[in-house]
Each structure stands twice: as structure tokens, then as C-alpha cells.
Amino acid sequence: MRSAIKFKTLFGTLASKNLRTYLQTCGSLLKTLTENRRIAVGMALHGHLIKIGLSSERFIAIRLLIMYLDSRKSDEVSEIVKGFDGFDSTVHNCLINASIQWGNLNEARRLFDEMRERNEVSWTALISGLMRCGRVDESMWYFERNPFHNVVSWTAGISGLVQNGLNVEALKLFLKMLGSGVRPNDATFTSVVRACAGYGEIGWGMSVLGLIVKTGYEHNLSVSNSLITLCLKMGEKALARRVFDQMEKRDVVSWTAILDMYVGAGDLREARRIFDEMPERNEVSWSAMIARYSQSGHPEKALKLFLQMIQSGFIPNRSCLASILSTLATLEALRVGMNIHAHVVKIGFEKDVFISSSLIDLYCKCGETKDGRTAFDSIPEKNVVSWNSMVAGYCLNGQMEEAKELFDSIPAPNNISWNTMVGGYLENKQFDKVFEVFNEMLLCGETPNISTFSSVLSGCASIASFEKGKNLHGKAIKHGVQYDVFVGTALADMYAKSGDIESSKSVFDRMPEKNEISWTVMIQGLAENGFAAESLFLFEEMKRTSTVAPNELMLSSVLFACSHTGLIDEGLRYFNSMEAVYGTKPKGRHYTCVVDMLSRSGRLVEAEELLKSMPFQPESNAWAALLSGCNRHKNEEIAERTAKKLSELAEKNSSGYVMLSNIYASAGKWTDVMEIRRLMRDRGLKKSGGCSWVEVRNEVHCFYSEEASHCQLAAIYDMLQLLRVEMLAIEE
DNA sequence: CTAGGGTTAG
Incomplete structure (x- = not known):
């Protein structure tokens, strides 16, 4: 938006300014337009420059070349190139950069080789370009043959290694550079500090810091910014803050780094305060805040911020679009997502792996696996995340055959790929496949992690497989993850479901961190294994010692426990305070528990009253519980009414019939039993x-x-x- | 040649 305004005023100022200033303004405007992909405006400016005869000014022509290269307009590119008086090294360097950016390595090399004079920029372009593409070895090959061993090419090598995660190699190269007598500059230090941060070794960081102070770079903006990150990586938040506070000049990067510190600590409020107070914001600061809101489970806030960002005139870049698409996927906002998708296609970002992976996720989370697949198929260079997103999408929608087929064709699956499959089979209750894929995973040499263990153990819990569960427990101990929240919870659940409540309790007690699910599992496990008093005790302990709020499942267990220990009044107290104290309306299963509790103890009138007073249809189990109470406590009158009610309900599902028939059978009323069996046959109902x-x-x-x-x-x-x-x- | 922000599983 701003560039458009700038563009308009430009025409007006032509006459008043001198030519040099005018050309410089045009050049920087072209640069801005290129970066923001406002090619249409750029082309209009180009047309204007032709008209006034300035388009072949060298400085302008190169800017135009970069713009057309960046937007892949090959006709315009060749037109510009023709205008040059032969290829000089600058033009060559532009073309090399573009070829590398498009992944056309051979072309880049061809251009490099055909050059008559390669200057230091050409060498550095090739070295850093190859590094950007992750082709470290080739890059180093050129690096070693580079005749121009200056700071810039050294720094290109070092920063390239850092970008590829090879921090130790980067540090080694840095030492070599020092040995060769070349003095590092601010750019070098920025990369080296980043290498230290990635390496995570405090000693290196301190030595480099010493050198920075000695050479007088400690007040350099970029160096300070990278130092903030270094401090944060080492967990020195106070130090990071001190570096930030002592900076003479701060820019968006400094602010964003310190912003991310608070967000990383989970303090979204303080982060927001900093965000609101930042003197300057750019699209990255906005992106950071949006991404963090999205990742911390506040997708609505992320979306709101995104809209504000657009309204403030900022143009979302790739990262921001990827974040917001992921947010929309979480919100299952298909409509808005499709709008963004259209925009993404319009500006030619649909091939970006981050964006397209989010798009896959969006469509699949909204149940549109076909559209997700279309997005997947249109990615020319898929990475493992693209594959994983698509596999996860199939799993989410229960298309396990498609998921497995696609999974099997992943060129280099990582542990997320495996975990997706394991989790997918678990979610779709294909437990045998859970173990099958898990074994395959181990055979392939992939290391299971927390996620794997929690999924496979949940599988064990679902089929109450004690043997497999114990085996996995052993493996979890070996990997040192047995007391992790997810793994520990799954273990406690598995033991409880297998009836080994001792082991379940011992895992649970040792878990340093417990979440809602952990408590639910343990309270439920105790109740269902007959340890009613312990279950109630644990429930009270949870309320006393943790911040976890009681949920519906826990209350079911609590009522179940009361029912089985005959703590009728206690149970009623819990039941009656559900809405007021625990904030949950009693559901069908809670009523059933209470009816069962009352019926067992012979309080049949109260049980019947409760059933009648329910605001919705009771579960058929509840009537059956009452009927069986009538049987035990010999109440013919209520029994008759209940049996009638139950047989009405039985019309709809078979379980009512089965219960009714069982109750008649236990009372020895065999003619009634036969009558019910006949009814079931006639209606084509089958006992599950x-x-x-x-x-x-x-x-x-x-x-x-x-x-x-x-x-x-x-x-x-x-x-x-x-x-x-x-x-x-x-x-x- | 440089620092801050991005996608997938649980």
C-alpha cells in the first residue's frame, strides 16, 4: 500500500529533484516492490521508465532484472538481458543467484563456468546459494577453491553451515578463519554466535563473547540481537533481558526476540504487552505473535491479530500465511481458509512447502481429504512434513488404507511419520495394526519417543494386554520416559485396565507432572477395580492439591465408587452438587449410576422418582438397574411399571431386550424369556x-x-x- | 555474508 502511494508521488517529483536522487528512489522502490511481490506496480514503473528513457540505466536495469527473475517472467528477463552490453559479472551474478533460487543448479554452474572474470561476489553467490539449497558438500568444494579469501566469503561459508544446522563445523571453520589471519566482522560474529546458540555449549559462547568485546563489536545491533538469542538458548533469561536493556539501539529484531522470550515462557500476557509497546513492528513481529498464539492453543486470538495486521496495511509473508492457515485448520474454518488459499495461489506461494502442508492440514481437518490430496499432489518438491500432513489427514478421516498406502511410499519417513500411523490406527481402533506398525518401526531402526509410547500403551490399555504392556513399560524405562505425563498416564491406564492396580498406582504416584487425563485414569481405574474408597480419596486429594478441575468422567467414577461401597448419601451429595460445585450438568450415565446405587440399596421409590424427573431420556441401563433392584428387593409393583418402560425402549435397541430377558430368566419366568427372544427374532434384532x-x-x-x-x-x-x-x- | 517469525504426530 505504502509503495503504491510512493509510486504516485514519484511522478510528481520527477521535475523537482535531480536525476540521481530520482534514480535512487526508483531503484529502492523497485526493490521494495520485488520483496513484496507487487509485480504489476513494478511493471507499470518499468513502462514509465522506458517512456522517459531511463530504463537502461545500469542501476535500474539490474533492479528490473532482479524483479523479473524473482517473479520468473522469462520473456521480460531476456528482454532486459539483451539490453546489457554483453554479460558483465554483476548480471552474471544475478542470474546465478536466480538459478540457484529456482533449484536449477546446473544452470548456475554453467553460468559460473562460462564467466570470463569471476569476482568475489560470483564465488560468494555460488557458495552461499548452494548452502541455501542444503548442498553443503558442493558449496564447500567451491569454498576451498575460492581464490578470494576475504571476510565475506569466509562468512558465507560459516553462515551457510549454521543454516544447515552444522554448528560444530561452522565453529571449526571460524577457527580456521582466525588462523588464516582474516579478521571477522559483525556479520561473521552474528553467525558464529548463532552457531554457539545452536551448539548449546556455554564455553564456546563465552569465548566468542570475549572476542566480540575485544574487537569492539559488542554494541553492534546484529551481534547484540544474536547474543539475545544465545542467552535465551542457554536459559539465561535475565542475561538476555540485560543485553536487550543495555543496547544503544534496538530494532524490530531485538524487540521480536525479547517478545519471543516471554511467549516461550508461556507468558502470553507479558508478550502481548511488549508487542503492544513495541516502537516499531514489521510483518515478522506480527507473524511471531500470531504464530505463538496459534501454537499455544489460542487460535481465535491468532486470527483476530491476523485481521488487525491486514488492516494495518502489512502484507503477510510466507511464514505468516503458513501460520494463519494452520490456525484456520485448527478452527476448521474452511471458508476463510479457502479465501486465503485463493490469495496464496494468486501471489504464487502455493508451492511453498510450509504453506502447502498447512493447506493439506486445513482441508483434511475440514473433512475434505480429496482437496487435501490435490494440494499434496501439486507440491513439486515435497518434504517429509508434506507427506506426514497428508497421511495424518487420511488417518483423521478414517481412511486407513489410503493412509498406509501413502505412508509406505514416503521416501524418508521420520518418527513423526511413524507416530502418525501408530496414532491413526489407535484412533480408528485397529489395535492389532497399532502393534504391527510399531514392530515395523522398531525393525526399521526408528527410535520410539514419548508420543509412540503413549499411543502404543493406550492400545495395550484398550485391549487390556498385560504382557505387551509390561514389555513396553520395560522399553519406556530404557528410554527414560516412564514418568512423562503422557507415557505415565498411558501406563497407569494400561495397568488399571489389566487389573494390576498396584503397578498402576505406583506409576501414577511417581509422575512429577499430572494432567486432567492422568487423574481421570487413576480415579476411574481405582473405582472400576473395586477400590472405591481409594478412588474417592484420590478424587478429594486431587481437588485439594492440584489445579485440575473435576470432569464428567471422574464424577461418573466417583458415583460408581459410592454405589459399590454403599455410600448412598455421599453419592447423592456428589450428584446433587455436580452443577453447582463442579459446573457440569449430570449426563445419562451419572443418572444411571445414582439409580443403580439407590436400587441396590432398596431405595426403589427414590430411584423411580429420579428416573421420572430426568430432563431427558434415561439410558435403558438405568431402567434395567431399577428392575434388577426390584427383583432383589421383591417389589412387584415398581417392577411391573419398569418392565413395561423397558420393553417400550427395547423397541429401539437390542440391549433392553437382552436385559429384560436376563431379568426374567433370573426370576425363572421362562415363558416371558421365550416371548422376548421371539420378539427380537421378529424384529431382526441381534444381541451384540x-x-x-x-x-x-x-x-x-x-x-x-x-x-x-x-x-x-x-x-x-x-x-x-x-x-x-x-x-x-x-x-x- | 548477518540477527527475530513458519508446516505435521501425541
Whole structure:
């Protein structure tokens, strides 16, 4: 927006200013337009410059060349290139840079090789360009053959290594540079400090700091900025703040760095305060704040800030677009997301891996896997994140075959890829596949992490697989993650579901950090394993000692525990205070628990009253609980009404029929039982089958009550028969 | 040649 205004005033000032100033203004305007991808405006300016005969001024022509190279307008590029009187090294260098940026390495080399005179800029362009593309070895090959060993090329090598995460190599190169007698400058120190921060070794940082002070660079803006990051990486927040406070001049980078410090500590309020107070903001500062809101679970705030940013006239760059698309994915805001997508296509960013991965995520989270796949297929150079996003998208929508097929074709899966598959099978309740993929993962030599363990252990909990669970516990100990919140919770759940409440409790007690799920799992585990008093005690302890708020599931367990220990009045007290104290309206299952509790103890009238007073349809289980209470406490009158109610409900699902038939059976009313079975047959209802299983040598064998499904069923029955005969023989 | 911000799993 600003550049457009600048552009308009430019025409007016032509006459009044001298030519040199005018050209410089045009040049810097072209630069701004290129950076902000306002190519249409740039082309208009180009047309104007042709008209007034200034377009072939060298300085302008190079700016135009860079603009057209950047926007890949090849016709315009060749037009400009023709205008040059042969290729001088500057033009060559521009072309080399562009070729590298487009990933056309051969072209870059060809250009480099055909040059008559390679100056230091050409060498540095190739070295840093190759580094930017991650081709470290090739870059170093040129680095070693570079005849111009000046600060700039040394710094290009060092910073390139840092950008590729090779911090130690960067530091080694820095030492070599010092040895060769070349003096480092501010740019060198900035990169070296970043290398120290990445290396995480405090000693290096301090030595470099000493050198910086000695050479008098400690008040340089860039160096100070990188020092702030170094302090933050080493966990020295106070020191970072001191460096910031002592700076003579601060820029957006300094402010953004210190902003990120507060955000990183989880103090979004202080971060926001700093953000609001920053004397200068640019699109990066906005992006930082937006990204952090999004990552910290405040997507609405992120979106609001994004809108404010646009209104303030800032143009979102790649990072910001990637963040906001991810935010919209979280919010499942398909409409807005599609608008942004259109914008992204318009400015030619749709091939950016960060943006396209977010787009995949957006479409998949909104249930549109086909559109997600289209976004995926249109990425020319996919990275592992692109693949993972698509696989995760399929998992999310239950398309596990597609997910597995795509997963198998990932060129270099990382542990997130594996974890996505493991988690996907878990979410879709294909537990056998959870273990299958997990084993495959181990065979491939991939190291399981916290996420892996928590998923696989949840799988064990779901099928109550004690053997596998214990085995995994061992592995978790080996990896030192057994008391992590996620892993610990999954372990406690697995042990509780397998009936080993001792082990469950011992893991739980040792977890330093417990979240809502951890407490829920343990309270539930105790209640369901018959440790009602302990369950209630733990619930009270949680309220006393933690910040976790009681949830519906915990209250179900609490009521269940009360019901099973006969603490009727206690249970009623919990139940009646659910809304007022715990802020949750009782759901069907809570009513069922209370009805069951009252019925068991013979308070049948109260139970029936409660059922009648419910604001919504009770679960059929609740009627069944009452009926079974009537049976036990011999109340024919209520029993009759309840049975009637239950058979009405039974019209809709089979469980009512089954319960009713069981109750009649236990009362010996066989004609009624047969009548119900007949009704079920007539309506085509089937009892959902029971299932039990045993684990033998790490394999789970299932047995269903209705169908003969096991492949060795005949052999198993033979063996049973044999055992029975032997047992009878012993008895005799 | 340089510092701050970006995507995926749990």
C-alpha cells in the first residue's frame, strides 16, 4: 500500500529533484516492490521508465532484472538481458543467484563456468546459494577453491553451515578463519554466535563473547540481537533481558526476540504487552505473535491479530500465511481458509512447502481429504512434513488404507511419520495394526519417543494386554520416559485396565507432572477395580492439591465408587452438587449410576422418582438397574411399571431386550424369556455378541459368544475335552 | 555474508 502511494508521488517529483536522487528512489522502490511481490506496480514503473528513457540505466536495469527473475517472467528477463552490453559479472551474478533460487543448479554452474572474470561476489553467490539449497558438500568444494579469501566469503561459508544446522563445523571453520589471519566482522560474529546458540555449549559462547568485546563489536545491533538469542538458548533469561536493556539501539529484531522470550515462557500476557509497546513492528513481529498464539492453543486470538495486521496495511509473508492457515485448520474454518488459499495461489506461494502442508492440514481437518490430496499432489518438491500432513489427514478421516498406502511410499519417513500411523490406527481402533506398525518401526531402526509410547500403551490399555504392556513399560524405562505425563498416564491406564492396580498406582504416584487425563485414569481405574474408597480419596486429594478441575468422567467414577461401597448419601451429595460445585450438568450415565446405587440399596421409590424427573431420556441401563433392584428387593409393583418402560425402549435397541430377558430368566419366568427372544427374532434384532480373549506369546486370540471364529477352534475344543476327562479321572 | 517469525504426530 505504502509503495503504491510512493509510486504516485514519484511522478510528481520527477521535475523537482535531480536525476540521481530520482534514480535512487526508483531503484529502492523497485526493490521494495520485488520483496513484496507487487509485480504489476513494478511493471507499470518499468513502462514509465522506458517512456522517459531511463530504463537502461545500469542501476535500474539490474533492479528490473532482479524483479523479473524473482517473479520468473522469462520473456521480460531476456528482454532486459539483451539490453546489457554483453554479460558483465554483476548480471552474471544475478542470474546465478536466480538459478540457484529456482533449484536449477546446473544452470548456475554453467553460468559460473562460462564467466570470463569471476569476482568475489560470483564465488560468494555460488557458495552461499548452494548452502541455501542444503548442498553443503558442493558449496564447500567451491569454498576451498575460492581464490578470494576475504571476510565475506569466509562468512558465507560459516553462515551457510549454521543454516544447515552444522554448528560444530561452522565453529571449526571460524577457527580456521582466525588462523588464516582474516579478521571477522559483525556479520561473521552474528553467525558464529548463532552457531554457539545452536551448539548449546556455554564455553564456546563465552569465548566468542570475549572476542566480540575485544574487537569492539559488542554494541553492534546484529551481534547484540544474536547474543539475545544465545542467552535465551542457554536459559539465561535475565542475561538476555540485560543485553536487550543495555543496547544503544534496538530494532524490530531485538524487540521480536525479547517478545519471543516471554511467549516461550508461556507468558502470553507479558508478550502481548511488549508487542503492544513495541516502537516499531514489521510483518515478522506480527507473524511471531500470531504464530505463538496459534501454537499455544489460542487460535481465535491468532486470527483476530491476523485481521488487525491486514488492516494495518502489512502484507503477510510466507511464514505468516503458513501460520494463519494452520490456525484456520485448527478452527476448521474452511471458508476463510479457502479465501486465503485463493490469495496464496494468486501471489504464487502455493508451492511453498510450509504453506502447502498447512493447506493439506486445513482441508483434511475440514473433512475434505480429496482437496487435501490435490494440494499434496501439486507440491513439486515435497518434504517429509508434506507427506506426514497428508497421511495424518487420511488417518483423521478414517481412511486407513489410503493412509498406509501413502505412508509406505514416503521416501524418508521420520518418527513423526511413524507416530502418525501408530496414532491413526489407535484412533480408528485397529489395535492389532497399532502393534504391527510399531514392530515395523522398531525393525526399521526408528527410535520410539514419548508420543509412540503413549499411543502404543493406550492400545495395550484398550485391549487390556498385560504382557505387551509390561514389555513396553520395560522399553519406556530404557528410554527414560516412564514418568512423562503422557507415557505415565498411558501406563497407569494400561495397568488399571489389566487389573494390576498396584503397578498402576505406583506409576501414577511417581509422575512429577499430572494432567486432567492422568487423574481421570487413576480415579476411574481405582473405582472400576473395586477400590472405591481409594478412588474417592484420590478424587478429594486431587481437588485439594492440584489445579485440575473435576470432569464428567471422574464424577461418573466417583458415583460408581459410592454405589459399590454403599455410600448412598455421599453419592447423592456428589450428584446433587455436580452443577453447582463442579459446573457440569449430570449426563445419562451419572443418572444411571445414582439409580443403580439407590436400587441396590432398596431405595426403589427414590430411584423411580429420579428416573421420572430426568430432563431427558434415561439410558435403558438405568431402567434395567431399577428392575434388577426390584427383583432383589421383591417389589412387584415398581417392577411391573419398569418392565413395561423397558420393553417400550427395547423397541429401539437390542440391549433392553437382552436385559429384560436376563431379568426374567433370573426370576425363572421362562415363558416371558421365550416371548422376548421371539420378539427380537421378529424384529431382526441381534444381541451384540460378547467377546473374550487371551494373550499367548504376544498374540491376542479372540473368542466370540455367537460365532465360531477362531481358526483352531476344533483343536481347542479337543484339548478342553481331554482336560475335562483328565480332571474327572483325578476326581475319582 | 548477518540477527527475530513458519508446516505435521501425541
